[in-house]
Amino acid sequence: MRHYIATILVLFAMLSTLAAQELDPRRWSHLPINTNFFGGAYAYTEGDISFDPALLIEDTEVSLNSVALAYIRTFRLHGKTARIDVVQGWRDARWSGKLDGVETTVKRQGLADTRLRFSVNVLGAPPLSGEEYAKYRAATEIETIVGVALNVDLPTGQYNEDKLLNIGNNRFTISPQLGAVHKRGNWTFEGTTTLDFYTDNNSFFNGKKLEQDPFFSMQTHAIYDFSPGFWVSASLGFGNGGQSTIDGVEKNDKKEFVAWALSAGYPITKRLSLKAAYIGTRRQRDSGLESDTFTIGFSTFW
Numbered sequence: 001m002r003h004y005i006a007t008i009l010v011l012f013a014m015l016s017t018l019a020a021q022e023l024d025p026r027r028w029s030h031l032p033i034n035t036n037f038f039g040g041a042y043a044y045t046e047g048d049i050s051f052d053p054a055l056l057i058e059d060t061e062v063s064l065n066s067v068a069l070a071y072i073r074t075f076r077l078h079g080k081t082a083r084i085d086v087v088q089g090w091r092d093a094r095w096s097g098k099l100d101g102v103e104t105t106v107k108r109q110g111l112a113d114t115r116l117r118f119s120v121n122v123l124g125a126p127p128l129s130g131e132e133y134a135k136y137r138a139a140t141e142i143e144t145i146v147g148v149a150l151n152v153d154l155p156t157g158q159y160n161e162d163k164l165l166n167i168g169n170n171r172f173t174i175s176p177q178l179g180a181v182h183k184r185g186n187w188t189f190e191g192t193t194t195l196d197f198y199t200d201n202n203s204f205f206n207g208k209k210l211e212q213d214p215f216f217s218m219q220t221h222a223i224y225d226f227s228p229g230f231w232v233s234a235s236l237g238f239g240n241g242g243q244s245t246i247d248g249v250e251k252n253d254k255k256e257f258v259a260w261a262l263s264a265g266y267p268i269t270k271r272l273s274l275k276a277a278y279i280g281t282r283r284q285r286d287s288g289l290e291s292d293t294f295t296i297g298f299s300t301f302w
Helices: 002-014 130-139
Strands: 036-050 057-077 080-099 102-111 115-123 142-153 173-184 187-198 201-204 208-212 215-227 230-241 244-246 255-267 272-283 288-301
Touching (some): 255 288
Antiparallel strands (some): 057 080, 080 115, 115 142, 173 187, 187 215, 208 244, 215 230, 230 255, 255 272, 272 288
């Protein structure tokens, strides 16, 4: 069972509850089929937000305490390894800044939008379990994996249409993904591209209609395995797009940012592992989020 430790921390790829670039190493890792994974994480974020000037919000800072629980189930699908992820987060958020020139503080608490993810490794990562899986992982020094996935964020989070700042988004986000992994010895190199599509929010701030263009992002990770379950990674990400339209009026709020992260995972027992990470984001345009996030969490399997 110790061979599973090297893979169970991919659970944390779906535990981010932040409105920022999600730098998720090991999201395409080869997992044993017919296995359940469960985990939880806590994240603390501090950041500065720059809004569209038309919204009359200035000098905005945010502090965010987030917790999330995630469940993963792996299975065989037409001779391939597949998985379903379900993530539910909860947030305690505090915004402070100037609204129309007046110092204002806003606090919100509540459930975040539920995230569902379905993924299939279409190349490499054969569907194996038990002894077969352990023998394959032990014998494989060089491997390439290609996967496809679909993320869906459901509009289940706390939302009030008469509030400009909310925990939930009151819309669906549909995100196809393409990922690739190349393992060579103790080193693993991974990349993911994502294109987010947003449905309209017809109850945005006092009955207005919010539309948003697709948002493109990509991320890369370099991961080094010291021993089964003990690994470190360095990550870089980039995102661009997402210009919004409110009641038919285009806003000058196209997003562009870079992000980076350092992560580490360590096995505590055969079935329990811990992960810690730092994630930083910096905007490259006038509007968007700059943030620093620290996370810690656990993962187990059966």
